[in-house]
Amino acid sequence: MAENLLEVRDLTITPAGAEAPVLHDVSLSLAPGERVGLIGESGSGKSLTAQSVMGLLPEELRAQGTVSLHGFAGNVLEAKEKTLAKMRSDLVSMVFQEPMSALNPLMRIGDQIAEVLRIHGEVARGDIPGRVLDLLTSVHMPDPDSARYAYPHQMSGGQRQRAMLAIALANSPRLLICDEPTTALDVTVQKHMLDLIAERVAAVQAGLLFITHDLAVVAGVCDRVIVMYAGRIVETGSVHQIFTDPQHEYTRGLLASSDLEATDAHGKLFTLKTALSYAGPVDGAGSGEMPGHTNEAEPVNEAEPVKADSTAAGGPADVRDPASASARETGAADESAPLIDVSGVSKHFRSRGLLRRRSPVRALDDISFSVTSGQRLGIVGESGSGKSTLLTILSGLDRPTSGRVRVGDIRVESASAPALRSLREDLQIVFQDPFASLDPRMRVEDIVSEPLTARGMAREERLARVEEMLLAVDLDTKAMRRYPHQFSGGQRQRISIARALVTRPQILVADEPVSALDVSVRSQVLNLLTDLVDDYALTLLFVSHDLGVVKHLCSDVIVMKDGHIVESGATEDIYANPREDYTRKLIAATPSLAGALASIT
Amino acid sequence: MSENPSTTSAGETSMDRRRRTKLRLNASMVIGAVLIFVIVALALVSFVWTPYDPSVVDPVARLQAASPEHLFGTDKFGRDTLTWIMYGARITLMVGIVAVGIAVLIGTPIGIIAAVFAQYPWGVWLSAVIMRANDILLAFPALLLAIVFAAVYQPGTGPAMVAVGIAAIPGFARVARSGTMQVLGSEYVRAAKASNRSAPAIAIVHVLPNIAGMVIVQASVAFAISVLAEAGLSFLGLGTQAPVPSWGRMLQESQQFLSTQPELALWPGLFIALAVLGFNLLGDGLRDRFDPKMEARGNG
Numbered sequence: 012m013a014e015n016l017l018e019v020r021d022l023t024i025t026p027a028g029a030e031a032p033v034l035h036d037v038s039l040s041l042a043p044g045e046r047v048g049l050i051g052e053s054g055s056g057k058s059l060t061a062q063s064v065m066g067l068l069p070e071e072l073r074a075q076g077t078v079s080l081h082g083f084a085g086n087v088l089e090a091k092e093k094t095l096a097k098m099r100s101d102l103v104s105m106v107f108q109e110p111m112s113a114l115n116p117l118m119r120i121g122d123q124i125a126e127v128l129r130i131h132g133e134v135a136r137g138d139i140p141g142r143v144l145d146l147l148t149s150v151h152m153p154d155p156d157s158a159r160y161a162y163p164h165q166m167s168g169g170q171r172q173r174a175m176l177a178i179a180l181a182n183s184p185r186l187l188i189c190d191e192p193t194t195a196l197d198v199t200v201q202k203h204m205l206d207l208i209a210e211r212v213a214a215v216q217a218g219l220l221f222i223t224h225d226l227a228v229v230a231g232v233c234d235r236v237i238v239m240y241a242g243r244i245v246e247t248g249s250v251h252q253i254f255t256d257p258q259h260e261y262t263r264g265l266l267a268s269s270d271l272e273a274t275d276a277h278g279k280l281f282t283l284k285t286a287l288s289y290a291g292p293v294d295g296a297g298s299g300e301m302p303g304h305t306n307e308a309e310p311v312n313e314a315e316p317v318k319a320d321s322t323a324a325g326g327p328a329d330v331r332d333p334a335s336a337s338a339r340e341t342g343a344a345d346e347s348a349p350l351i352d353v354s355g356v357s358k359h360f361r362s363r364g365l366l367r368r369r370s371p372v373r374a375l376d377d378i379s380f381s382v383t384s385g386q387r388l389g390i391v392g393e394s395g396s397g398k399s400t401l402l403t404i405l406s407g408l409d410r411p412t413s414g415r416v417r418v419g420d421i422r423v424e425s426a427s428a429p430a431l432r433s434l435r436e437d438l439q440i441v442f443q444d445p446f447a448s449l450d451p452r453m454r455v456e457d458i459v460s461e462p463l464t465a466r467g468m469a470r471e472e473r474l475a476r477v478e479e480m481l482l483a484v485d486l487d488t489k490a491m492r493r494y495p496h497q498f499s500g501g502q503r504q505r506i507s508i509a510r511a512l513v514t515r516p517q518i519l520v521a522d523e524p525v526s527a528l529d530v531s532v533r534s535q536v537l538n539l540l541t542d543l544v545d546d547y548a549l550t551l552l553f554v555s556h557d558l559g560v561v562k563h564l565c566s567d568v569i570v571m572k573d574g575h576i577v578e579s580g581a582t583e584d585i586y587a588n589p590r591e592d593y594t595r596k597l598i599a600a601t602p603s604l605a606g607a608l609a610s611i612t
Numbered sequence: 613m614s615e616n617p618s619t620t621s622a623g624e625t626s627m628d629r630r631r632r633t634k635l636r637l638n639a640s641m642v643i644g645a646v647l648i649f650v651i652v653a654l655a656l657v658s659f660v661w662t663p664y665d666p667s668v669v670d671p672v673a674r675l676q677a678a679s680p681e682h683l684f685g686t687d688k689f690g691r692d693t694l695t696w697i698m699y700g701a702r703i704t705l706m707v708g709i710v711a712v713g714i715a716v717l718i719g720t721p722i723g724i725i726a727a728v729f730a731q732y733p734w735g736v737w738l739s740a741v742i743m744r745a746n747d748i749l750l751a752f753p754a755l756l757l758a759i760v761f762a763a764v765y766q767p768g769t770g771p772a773m774v775a776v777g778i779a780a781i782p783g784f785a786r787v788a789r790s791g792t793m794q795v796l797g798s799e800y801v802r803a804a805k806a807s808n809r810s811a812p813a814i815a816i817v818h819v820l821p822n823i824a825g826m827v828i829v830q831a832s833v834a835f836a837i838s839v840l841a842e843a844g845l846s847f848l849g850l851g852t853q854a855p856v857p858s859w860g861r862m863l864q865e866s867q868q869f870l871s872t873q874p875e876l877a878l879w880p881g882l883f884i885a886l887a888v889l890g891f892n893l894l895g896d897g898l899r900d901r902f903d904p905k906m907e908a909r910g911n912g
Contacts (some may be wrong), residue, residue: 406806435808447799452821461817464805510803 022076034059046219048229051239052529057222060270063186066095100131104179107193110171114163120174121159131182146177152494154373169200186218192344197393205232224529228492230607270604271559280534308362349381356414360370374400376574385550389565397574398554402522407431439511443523445503449495457493462514480509501519501532519550558601570594641897647890651701658698666695675873684879699857707773711838713832714777717782723788746782754779754841762850772851776841780834787830823901834893842883859884896899
């Protein structure tokens, strides 16, 4: 065996005071220049593994085993902080998930890169500015010269992550660890970032340990994949082998639930559970979830009839031209009149600058569309496109600068307080982050019944409704007395959905409800949403940056960019023949298993 | 941008964090709690039993050093120092409770209201007026306020408590305001608004429980300050009046015997120091538990 760059042997990590280890006998190795993906859901121990390699484990955790790095004498786990600091400067560096919190907000980007070079001390002082410029150029920073003088908050998320990468690569480390480096980024940026990481790592011939929960992401970047589950490594293999011939049940489940284009016999997305029952290689649906058995194009077609079905259920579901929907009179009872009518809505924010001349930010600019009852409308766009602002205005949490919004027979933009109250009886929201949208100090029963409490319903009746709703979202009624922190992300999002539906609204507005969830949980929540939308005959407005999710769930789609509607129409049409470049770009950038597989074969 | 990027990692990390902060139920908090327990116990026992009657004067036994009969010695009238320390603990705790009570009950609502008003276009100036008035109060030293009170009314425990309490209001208002603004910006408050909750309901149901931790920390620090303030005021003769036992006055009376009987100054001084230390340590410990910034530190 040739000298490995990284060698982890029997790494076991136990929290102080706990019996059971959170990481069991993890062993892995990485050859010089090799690129390895470490995959698993949150809590699987992938980040702990990475932290042990960096010598960054929190003190409360006891680690056993050995971590050795080529060029570092001894066991990283037992090394002194001083030698570790040297190691981090010479051998290993890391790119974190959230570039905004990993960069110092009070230091210019150029200075932060220079600092790393200075501490390392291999570049002569006079050469540092030149080297900083080289590094920024090498990560394809737009306008690298002036980027040196920018503060982190003046940059976009993608630019910040580029700067992070420049810092991480400044001293040509032998090993680069990336911990979910693209999770906080837009899809369009994600693709570039992944390509860039692969390119730079190859250029400096460093090893790469790439941590993610999303299988679709690793294919283009890594040679080999390590799958972790519940603190153990369950499977190791080449990307191709993992994608086409996964051995472990969990890997199969992960693969199946990552694939938003494959559905099981009931038209549902695969979850970890159902994937196990469809794992047989002869099963027709099974081959859909695992492309490569036959050919790559097939799974898309297989999902088609199911989609067409759901579109039919949505009725005459086309996004109408607002001019034709001029009927703004009160009368939502009329089946043909749209339920939601938005015309010419603009929202401008005045940025408060003390010295800078302030020009209003146009978050929304002349937006018009309408939604009929029972329609499922997806709103797609990257961050900053105004999709969340649009939701806030629709739900009456904010008022538009100009334009008209009608929901049912309520004119939202000029609604009085009582009218807003009755609007909220009919329109409920599921928020993006299930960790932030539930009050940590309230019991689940109080959280879910909050809309009913606001209505003044008696406690008994409230609790009965809550119980019913929790069952509808597949949660145990025992959950009622617990607090949010006792639940996982997926369960919390169910609680959030239960709260939204407890008033029996007609319209459900979901703001990126699955973007903060693990891939394996995502499909469960999406299936649940689909069921509930059917059962409760809901009109759904679904905001997402992930086209795959929208494609599965929505009959129609609006593509937004910089506060404008770029394109709108039936989901199928938009996917089959996007008219606009931007839409095409979005579709191309969305990571999909089929695409990932195509790229490696 | 998402408000809380680190939270995407997992539910169990927040549980880990909870457990870890529990582990940090550290030395400072335990020591603080023990000290406070001792003082509370002294005060409680004094209602049932004390070695001697605090008002009984015994000229024969005056200015004695520590002995089996008088564990802490006696003062110039032959009164038992331990008995006086025990009685003094009552006053100390009462002043702390009343003063902090005044400050919490007035300061916290002011802060919450100021933060809630600041959300509305019509309330921004009102919020600013409230907070600036608060700042003016903050510029007023507690001691000066107490002297004014003592001059206008009579010097005594009551006015001293109120003065110390009023002086502590701005601290609570500020803590409550910043905490409330944080909570009001959270997604769960947006969710509550979308659920038709009124502003007062949100303030009570969501804001109060979530800022309680910060207010408790502030209260424990304010308690320490008011113990010190009461002792200082009594020392100056502006606080508790004779013949009610008070640590501050004991300290003052011990002055004339400082060279001959330093023990007399030692005991009240020591207990004042222990009480202040106890509440400060407890405050530090509680801050570790409640301060979100400290919590985020251990996040993996």
